[in-house]
Amino acid sequence: MKTILVTGSNGLLGQKITERLFTTKQFKLIATSKGEDRFPVKDGYIYAEMNILDPQNVREVIERYKPDAIIHTAALTNVDTCEDQKELAYQLNVESVKTLISICEEYDIQLVHLSTDFIFDGANGPYTEEAAVSPLSYYGETKVEAEEAVKTSKCKWAILRTILVYGIVSDMSRSNIVLWAKGALEKGAPINVVNDQWRMPTLAEDLADCCLLAVEKDAQGIYNASGKDMMSVCELVEKVADYWKLDKSLIHEISAATLNQTAKRPVRTGFVLDKTIHDLGYNPHSFEEGLAILDDQLKK
Numbered sequence: 001m002k003t004i005l006v007t008g009s010n011g012l013l014g015q016k017i018t019e020r021l022f023t024t025k026q027f028k029l030i031a032t033s034k035g036e037d038r039f040p041v042k043d044g045y046i047y048a049e050m051n052i053l054d055p056q057n058v059r060e061v062i063e064r065y066k067p068d069a070i071i072h073t074a075a076l077t078n079v080d081t082c083e084d085q086k087e088l089a090y091q092l093n094v095e096s097v098k099t100l101i102s103i104c105e106e107y108d109i110q111l112v113h114l115s116t117d118f119i120f121d122g123a124n125g126p127y128t129e130e131a132a133v134s135p136l137s138y139y140g141e142t143k144v145e146a147e148e149a150v151k152t153s154k155c156k157w158a159i160l161r162t163i164l165v166y167g168i169v170s171d172m173s174r175s176n177i178v179l180w181a182k183g184a185l186e187k188g189a190p191i192n193v194v195n196d197q198w199r200m201p202t203l204a205e206d207l208a209d210c211c212l213l214a215v216e217k218d219a220q221g222i223y224n225a226s227g228k229d230m231m232s233v234c235e236l237v238e239k240v241a242d243y244w245k246l247d248k249s250l251i252h253e254i255s256a257a258t259l260n261q262t263a264k265r266p267v268r269t270g271f272v273l274d275k276t277i278h279d280l281g282y283n284p285h286s287f288e289e290g291l292a293i294l295d296d297q298l299k300k
Helices: 012-024 055-065 079-084 086-107 138-151 177-186 204-216 233-243 274-280 287-299
Strands: 003-007 028-033 046-049 069-072 110-116 157-162 191-194 221-224 251-254
Touching: 003 012, 003 055, 012 028, 012 204, 028 055, 046 055, 055 086, 069 086, 069 204, 079 086, 079 138, 086 110, 086 138, 110 138, 110 204, 138 157, 157 204, 177 191, 177 233, 191 233, 204 274, 221 274, 233 251, 233 287
Parallel strands: 003 028, 003 069, 028 046, 069 110, 110 157, 157 221, 191 251
Antiparallel strands: none
């Protein structure tokens, strides 16, 4: 049985991977993150506190558990924060990856690295794995540099690119667009939503499954791992309102230009998923199915 070490296990994706492995027992899991373990059940896997910004600490933890694969989910993903705090963004999104690469090369560990649609400028979406990158933001730049480091490394590697991940866990450190829209509309709060950006939102469970498929199948190369439905951000929020029968008149359509955000966002991203479906057996849910899964979890 392979041993997987997950970085950022307290995040949404990290907890979904823990959940998957906790129920399937498919791999041995070493969950690592900063601070205390946020996953509600504490047995059936090992939790090790690990600071991804401390190379010595990272090395000690990996040498202690000798995983067959590392799934690297830890990153600074807030696009505007990356623009404002470039040094921190570089440390978290590039330096940490280089640390992992050197250790993976040394111990022959497979590295599954998470990347993003923000490596593209959004002029020609949806994108295949071979499309030329052209980031608009510093966040996108850090993710491109990290990808390049992974691609030129001597370890076994897979890069999974994803888009706008949504879902829920019992101890959420931050929200996502689905929960934000649902929460605001339930309170009767009017919300401004952009109508000129298009995405393929990704259910966290689907992305967790793709990470595990990459390990199971010894995947090598770049794979697109998003949801399968393309929609504008405004359509996404309207679908949330429709599903939970909330008041759509509270949704005010605006253009992205009026938001004055620090970092630029791509207009239309989206991915062609054929390779991931064919090579890994990836089978993402539709957005409506994802909302139903979320609804079921919220009821519990």
